[in-house]
Amino acid sequence: MSISVKGLSKHYGNQKAVDSISFEAKPGRILGFLGPNGAGKSTTMRMLTGYLEATSGEAKISGKNISLEAVDAKKHIGYLPENTPLYTEMYVKEFLSFVAQIYKLADISKRVADVIEMVGLTPEQHKKIGMLSKGYRQRVGLAQAIIHNPEVLILDEPTSGLDPNQLVDIRALIKTLGKDKTVIISTHIMQEVEAICDDIIIINKGKIVANDTLEGLKMANNHNSLEDIFRKLTA
Structure with a gap:
């Protein structure tokens, strides 16, 4: 796996921003990392890239532990933060x-x-x-x-501020890049997720509440729209 996360947590005093999450992201697939504001998405991405130290747990990028082998791990990462x-x-x-x-x-x-x-x-x-x-x-x-x-792309709100024409171009680029890279993308635009993502993780209050393929998630939720599923799981 290009990204392997086990028991990853980030605490600020008594507040658990990210609460012992585990998941894997595979090469050649685009993972949509979704959640409401304050759910822990950006915190998780910052830990994966080594910009933020985890309280506990581990994250490996292309087999390299981001905490113990930071320099080697970061060579494999391309990161677009929310505020570039x-x-x-x-x-x-x-x-x-x-x-x-x-x-x-x-x-x-x-x-x-x-x-x-x-x-x-x-x-x-x-x-x-x-x-x-x-x-x-x-x-x-x-x-x-x-x-x-890089082998791994971590993109936090990559289409923020783009007009409709630019959206189409950048979505197409991300989908092309995802053919031979591991891509994690965070966004609030459900149409974007359905257009380009293969796998879905939904995080709420620091915990993962869904982890499945896009098709599997819809099948498990009576083929409802992704927006309806998101609202149900994060209400």
Whole structure:
């Protein structure tokens, strides 16, 4: 498994933000990680990427324990956080070249050009990031997440701020990337989940309340819509 999570918890005093969750995410499949606000989604993603230390339990990325082998584990991860931190004074192409240098990629110019085309940033590549719309900044964030061709992609609200046309493009890109990578995507847009996800986890109040394939989840809930299932399990 590209991602293996066992008994993962995060406590803040007496508050259990994430309460002993366990799951696996497989290569070549896109996992929708769903839950209401405050359920523990972003906290879980931050623990998986090593940005936040777990209180207990373990998470392995491509067989590497994120707590004990952080440097090796992070080499396999591409991460797009909910609020993408970017250097707004840098130009798009300059920023992506900078990220590529951090990863010590071989042919930086070619890789940057390929990724810019892949995420639809060609018309904006010579602009400062601070001049871009929210949707294009989101594309820059996605570009930096995939620049090193990671095995695992962890995407927290990747389509936030995109217009309907951009949504279609980015969904198609995520679905293509998911063919040979392990992808975890968090979103509140149920149509998006149904369009691109193979597997579903629903978390509520720090605990997993559903873990199944999209088809299996619907079958177990009288073929109701994903929105109805979500509301039922998180009410």
